Amino acid sequence: MDAAEILVTVGGLALAGLVLWYFFFSTRQTVAAAASPSGVQEVAITVKGGYSPDVIEVERGKPVQLNFYRAEENSCSEELLMPDFGVRRDLPAFQTTQIELLPQQPGRFDFTCGMGMLRGSLVVK
Amino acid sequence: MSATPETTTLDIEGMTCASCASFVERSLSRTPGVQNALVNLATEKATVQYLPDQVTPAAIKEAVVKAGYGVTERAPDTSAADRQADLDAQKARAYRQLKRRFAVAAGLALVIMPLSMLMLWPALLERVNVSWLNYALLLLTLPVLLYSGREFYVSAWNGLRHRAANMDTLIAVGTGAAFLYSLAATVVPGYFHRRGIMPEVYYDTTATIIALILLGKVLELRAKTQTSAAMKSLLGLQAKTARVVRPGGQEMDVPLAQLQLGDTVVVRPGEKVATDGVVTEGHSSVNEAMLTGESLPVEKLPGAAVFGATLNTTGSFRFRVTKVGADTLLAQIVKLVEEAQGSRAPIQRLADKVSAVFVPTVVVIAILTFVLWFDLAPESTRLPLALVNFVAVLIIACPCALGLATPTAMMVSTGKGAEHGVLIRNAEALEKAYQVDTVLLDKTGTITQGEPAVTDFVAPGQNAAHVLQLAAAVERHSEHPLAAAVVRHAEAQSAGGSMSVTGFRAVEGKGAAATVEGQAVLIGNRRLLSDEGVLLSAELAALADQLLAQAKTVLYVAVAGRAAALLGVADTVRDTSAAAIKKLQALGIEVVMMTGDNSQTAAQVAAQVGIGRYFAEVLPADKAATVKALQAEGRTVAMVGDGINDAPALAQADVGLAIGSGTDVAMQAAGITLMRSDLHGVVTAIELSRQTIRTIKQNLFFAFVYNILGIPIAAGLLYPVLGWLLSPMLAAGAMALSSVSVLTNSLRLRAFDNH
Numbered sequence: 001m002d003a004a005e006i007l008v009t010v011g012g013l014a015l016a017g018l019v020l021w022y023f024f025f026s027t028r029q030t031v032a033a034a035a036s037p038s039g040v041q042e043v044a045i046t047v048k049g050g051y052s053p054d055v056i057e058v059e060r061g062k063p064v065q066l067n068f069y070r071a072e073e074n075s076c077s078e079e080l081l082m083p084d085f086g087v088r089r090d091l092p093a094f095q096t097t098q099i100e101l102l103p104q105q106p107g108r109f110d111f112t113c114g115m116g117m118l119r120g121s122l123v124v125k
Numbered sequence: 126m127s128a129t130p131e132t133t134t135l136d137i138e139g140m141t142c143a144s145c146a147s148f149v150e151r152s153l154s155r156t157p158g159v160q161n162a163l164v165n166l167a168t169e170k171a172t173v174q175y176l177p178d179q180v181t182p183a184a185i186k187e188a189v190v191k192a193g194y195g196v197t198e199r200a201p202d203t204s205a206a207d208r209q210a211d212l213d214a215q216k217a218r219a220y221r222q223l224k225r226r227f228a229v230a231a232g233l234a235l236v237i238m239p240l241s242m243l244m245l246w247p248a249l250l251e252r253v254n255v256s257w258l259n260y261a262l263l264l265l266t267l268p269v270l271l272y273s274g275r276e277f278y279v280s281a282w283n284g285l286r287h288r289a290a291n292m293d294t295l296i297a298v299g300t301g302a303a304f305l306y307s308l309a310a311t312v313v314p315g316y317f318h319r320r321g322i323m324p325e326v327y328y329d330t331t332a333t334i335i336a337l338i339l340l341g342k343v344l345e346l347r348a349k350t351q352t353s354a355a356m357k358s359l360l361g362l363q364a365k366t367a368r369v370v371r372p373g374g375q376e377m378d379v380p381l382a383q384l385q386l387g388d389t390v391v392v393r394p395g396e397k398v399a400t401d402g403v404v405t406e407g408h409s410s411v412n413e414a415m416l417t418g419e420s421l422p423v424e425k426l427p428g429a430a431v432f433g434a435t436l437n438t439t440g441s442f443r444f445r446v447t448k449v450g451a452d453t454l455l456a457q458i459v460k461l462v463e464e465a466q467g468s469r470a471p472i473q474r475l476a477d478k479v480s481a482v483f484v485p486t487v488v489v490i491a492i493l494t495f496v497l498w499f500d501l502a503p504e505s506t507r508l509p510l511a512l513v514n515f516v517a518v519l520i521i522a523c524p525c526a527l528g529l530a531t532p533t534a535m536m537v538s539t540g541k542g543a544e545h546g547v548l549i550r551n552a553e554a555l556e557k558a559y560q561v562d563t564v565l566l567d568k569t570g571t572i573t574q575g576e577p578a579v580t581d582f583v584a585p586g587q588n589a590a591h592v593l594q595l596a597a598a599v600e601r602h603s604e605h606p607l608a609a610a611v612v613r614h615a616e617a618q619s620a621g622g623s624m625s626v627t628g629f630r631a632v633e634g635k636g637a638a639a640t641v642e643g644q645a646v647l648i649g650n651r652r653l654l655s656d657e658g659v660l661l662s663a664e665l666a667a668l669a670d671q672l673l674a675q676a677k678t679v680l681y682v683a684v685a686g687r688a689a690a691l692l693g694v695a696d697t698v699r700d701t702s703a704a705a706i707k708k709l710q711a712l713g714i715e716v717v718m719m720t721g722d723n724s725q726t727a728a729q730v731a732a733q734v735g736i737g738r739y740f741a742e743v744l745p746a747d748k749a750a751t752v753k754a755l756q757a758e759g760r761t762v763a764m765v766g767d768g769i770n771d772a773p774a775l776a777q778a779d780v781g782l783a784i785g786s787g788t789d790v791a792m793q794a795a796g797i798t799l800m801r802s803d804l805h806g807v808v809t810a811i812e813l814s815r816q817t818i819r820t821i822k823q824n825l826f827f828a829f830v831y832n833i834l835g836i837p838i839a840a841g842l843l844y845p846v847l848g849w850l851l852s853p854m855l856a857a858g859a860m861a862l863s864s865v866s867v868l869t870n871s872l873r874l875r876a877f878d879n880h
Contacts, residue, residue, distance in 0.1 A: 016489045022485075074279070086465070088464075117284075
């Protein structure tokens with residue numbers, strides 16, 4: 001094994017490890033919903049290659065309003081799915097789409113793009 | 126010559142009371158050129174019909190301002206149909222852009238490919254300057270990368286910042302690596318030569334991959350718009366305006382959004398019904414196929430319910446608006462279909478889990494492929510081989526096929542179902558319907574009409590038609606459901622006609638009496654006759670016993686103090702029931718009936734429609750228990766009921782099918798709602814579920830097998846055995862075709878038709 005091979009092997013394995021850590025094990029951005037005076041828990045989410053924030057904490061039994069602003073035209077993010085709440089919505093580019101829910105049960109509910117590549121979750125407490 | 130009148134709507138500001146509204150209305154009506162003005166205080170809107178050659182919209186606004194009120198510019202309308210139109214425009218624009226980007230990539234790739242091939246002819250290569258050739262290829266490739274492929278890199282970068290990876294990530298990394306390597310080989314070939322490596326370039330690979338992936342995307346987008354076609358046609362059903370009758374009797378076309386509860390709307394022959402309501406005058410038959418899938422027009426008389434988006438045929442009628450906007454049946458159907466399309470089938474769970482980790486995993490596999498090829502291949506070729514296989518792995522992997530497998534099939538099938546009057550609540554209900562092996566029918570309202578009808582009429586030694594006419598004349602004044610059955614029967618026998626009826630009285634729990642054409646007529650149960658001192662002949666008594674033995678209700682008719690006739694009334698079996706049950710049995714499903722009737726009646730109905738197993742004398746409270754009993758036998762049970770009094774049983778069943786007669790959408794407890802009131806809907810639902818789940822299974826199988834085989838082959842796993850390596854360009858072609866294949870397979874469901 002020559003020097004180049006050692007370099008490539010070590011570098012490759014390190015890179016593979018980095019990829020795994022970055023996508024699966026690093027901490028995510030979590031935001032708790034702010035309740036408006038009327039009792040609606042509102043959260044603004046920007047959609048651009050992903051959802052930011054992508055973990056949203058809400059309280060159960062209170063209405064939730066998620067405002068998705070899609071800041072890109074890329075077709076990957078054009079659909080929003082929240083299977084647990086029966087939501088399938090097209091998000092128009094550069095517009096805010098409101099999604100209203102009433103979470104009744106605690107738990108972690110994923111929302112994804114149409115193909116399940118972009119992910120976020122709603123944590124109901 | 127005057128032009129055709131136009132209609133405009135203004136949002137009026139500052140109106141506080143009814144007199145303000147009438148003031149604005151007067152001011153508008155007096156404006157020359159205005160034909161008609163309607164001001165609505167509640168919605169703060171004025172609808173004005175005017176002649177465009179005599180008055181302008183600006184002058185109309187001025188008339189409002191002169192009256193002392195303001196006009197606000199109309200806010201953009203955001204009805205579901207408008208939103209859909211907005212989205213469609215956006216998608217159409219995106220599609221055009223995508224096609225342009227593909228055209229550029231394909232055109233340049235067609236030039237780049239043959240130029241790169243020059244390297245294959247050493248004789249030719251000696252005459253050209255390789256360095257210049259590489260620079261020329263670089264220049265040709267740049268637009269492909271920066272214009273056509275830009276979105277991949279932007280999307281990959283945006284995703285990366287969110288720790289999300291998608292298909293674009295794979296393409297960006299793959300083509301980026303090939304391009305950067307080529308760039309280095311072009312700019313500093315000497316560095317490669319010194320290490321004994323040929324400075325090969327992969328511009329053709331980069332450009333071709335981008336062109337092929339874009340081709341795949343173009344095809345995918347085109348197919349995808351077709352998956353929601355049924356949904357769009359549902360939204361497109363809605364009428365745009367309604368012809369409202371004002372209290373003064375004038376008629377005026379009003380935009381749908383301004384229609385109010387209680388308004389009276391005129392529907393002329395051939396027009397669409399604007400919204401849901403109750404017929405107040407006139408009669409016609411209305412084609413409700415778009416909502417219920419029932420192809421025969423439905424007769425509408427005063428008191429009948431009509432629904433928005435249905436089509437009036439030849440008659441004309443007026444109706445009172447009872448529901449508008451989101452409360453209408455059409456809006457509820459649209460909402461239900463939308464929700465169903467957003468649901469995930471349990472069958473998709475594995476695919477979901479896989480796609481969540483798919484892209485990063487593929488990136489890791491690609492890195493390991495690079496390392497292994499670099500370590501194991503001969504030194505002179507190890508770098509190009511490692512690179513080519515690295516790129517091939519990234520490009521061939523197709524997360525889209527996995528992601529598209531279920532949703533596209535669901536989109537097509539829920540839309541198709543709605544077209545046939547079968548509303549599917551979610552993917553889970555569809556998947557359960559696929560597994561069903563037993564269908565439990567609640568007799569009343571499903572197998573039978575659910576309302577009494579006259580089955581027998583005997584009038585020994587009498588003018589039967591005349592007696593029937595007399596009986597019907599009395600019953601016309603009664604509100605009892607049995608009376609309605611008698612009237613319907615008489616009308617069907619064309620024994621209607623008007624007779625003078627005086628002294629009508631209903632006798633609580635017994636029947637009714639009246640004087641018809643001077644004769645005293647009684648109609649009711651046996652007690653009514655005995656109470657009134659009417660004796661029953663032995664012949665009639667025997668006939669009555671026969672009818673009672675058949676579990677029918679018997680009505681006795683007496684004319685001028687003498688018993689004259691008997692009517693047998695029973696809930697009748699629908700014409701379609703036997704055929705539908707036969708079809709279900711042909712699908713390999715056991716059909717079981719339950720009823721509150723005694724076992725004698727139950728046996729009779731069961732035999733009539735070809736059902737072998739039944740539960741009789743089931744109390745309403747025990748319906749759910751009956752479902753449980755069947756489930757305990759290890760069966761997957763579909764329960765079919767009218768959705769009103771058997772909600773618990775519908776909920777207990779593995780899948781509940783509610784037969785709504787188009788009037789009351791009892792969708793809550795049922796997984797599937799049938800808009801048409803006959804059992805053929807059950808057959809349609811089960812056949813549709815079978816085809817859909819089969820399609821989803823095929824899609825998932827294809828998507829998994831494609832990736833499971835494709836990735837190792839691209840990594841060069843077959844090289845030691847067969848000497849096979851996969852060109853990244855071939856990988857791009859396979860990848861583009863894979864998601865299109867899944868989509869095309871889902872679109873096959875559009876051909877679904879139950880015969």
